[in-house]
Amino acid sequence: MTITITAFEKSPDGGMGLARDTRVRWALEEVGQPYDVRLVSFAGMKEPGHLALHPFGQIPTYEDGNLAIFETGAIVFHIAEQHPGLLLPKEHNARARAISWMFAALNTVEPPILDLVTVKIFERDQPWAADRLPLVADRIRARLDKLSARLGAAEWLDGEFSAGDLLMVSVLLRLRMSGILDEYANLAAYVARGEARPAYQRAFAAQLAINAPPTR
Numbered sequence: 001m002t003i004t005i006t007a008f009e010k011s012p013d014g015g016m017g018l019a020r021d022t023r024v025r026w027a028l029e030e031v032g033q034p035y036d037v038r039l040v041s042f043a044g045m046k047e048p049g050h051l052a053l054h055p056f057g058q059i060p061t062y063e064d065g066n067l068a069i070f071e072t073g074a075i076v077f078h079i080a081e082q083h084p085g086l087l088l089p090k091e092h093n094a095r096a097r098a099i100s101w102m103f104a105a106l107n108t109v110e111p112p113i114l115d116l117v118t119v120k121i122f123e124r125d126q127p128w129a130a131d132r133l134p135l136v137a138d139r140i141r142a143r144l145d146k147l148s149a150r151l152g153a154a155e156w157l158d159g160e161f162s163a164g165d166l167l168m169v170s171v172l173l174r175l176r177m178s179g180i181l182d183e184y185a186n187l188a189a190y191v192a193r194g195e196a197r198p199a200y201q202r203a204f205a206a207q208l209a210i211n212a213p214p215t216r
C-alpha cells in the first residue's frame with residue numbers, strides 16, 4: 001500500500017520549505033519510506049472530500065491503507081513508530097525525552113513564531129501592528145534564550161538526531177527571514193545541520209519541484 005500525503009498545489013512561499021508537508025516528507029525520507037503526494041488547491045482543502053481527511057481543511061494529511069491522519073506532530077510520530085530506532089530511540093527513557101522535544105517544538109516554540117507571521121502578514125494593516133511586533137519578537141527570544149542555553153554546543157537536542165530535532169528545526173526555519181534566528185549562533189548552526197541532512201535535502205527538492213516555474 002502506498003502512503004499518500006497532501007501538499008499545496010501552489011505553496012505561498014513558492015516551495016521554499018515552509019509549508020508543513022516538508023516535515024512529513026523529511027520524516028519519510030529519513031526512514032526511507034517512498035510516498036505519493038496529492039496536491040490540493042486552497043479551495044479544494046475546504047471541500048467535503050478533503051475535510052473528511054482533515055477536519056480543519058489544511059495540509060498535510062497522511063493516508064496509508066485504511067488509516068488517515070492529520071497534524072504534523074501526529075504524522076511524524078506515526079512514521080517514527082513504524083520505523084523503531086530511526087526517528088525515536090528504542091530505549092524507553094530516551095524515547096520519552098525525544099517525544100518531549102516533539103511537543104516542545106509544536107506547543108512551546110512554534111506558537112510565538114506563528115504569532116510573528118500573523119502580525120507581519122495578516123495583521124500588518126492594523127493600527128496596532130507596529131506596537132505588537134516587538135512584543136511578539138521578545139516572546140520568541142524568551143523561548144530561544146532557553147532553547148539555545150539547553151542546546152549549548154551539542155549537535156542535537158538529546159543525543160542522536162530524533163523526531164524532536166526534525167520538528168524543532170522545521171519550526172525554527174520559519175524564523176530565518178526575521179533575522180531572529182541569527183541572534184543565536186548555536187541555533188542557526190543547529191538549523192543548518194538539519195537542513196544539511198540528505199533526507200531534508202530530498203524533501204526540500206521534491207517540494208520545490210512542484211512549485212518551481214517550468215524551465216525552458
Ligand SMILES: N[C@@H](CCC(=O)N[C@@H](CS)C(=O)NCC(=O)O)C(=O)O
Nearest residue numbers: 018019020057058059060071072073
Ligand atoms: N497544526 C497543523 C497546522 C497545519 C497548517 O497550518 N497547515 C497550513 C499549511 S503549512 C495550511 O493548510 N494552511 C491553509 C489553511 O489553513 O487554510 C499541523 O501541524 O499540521
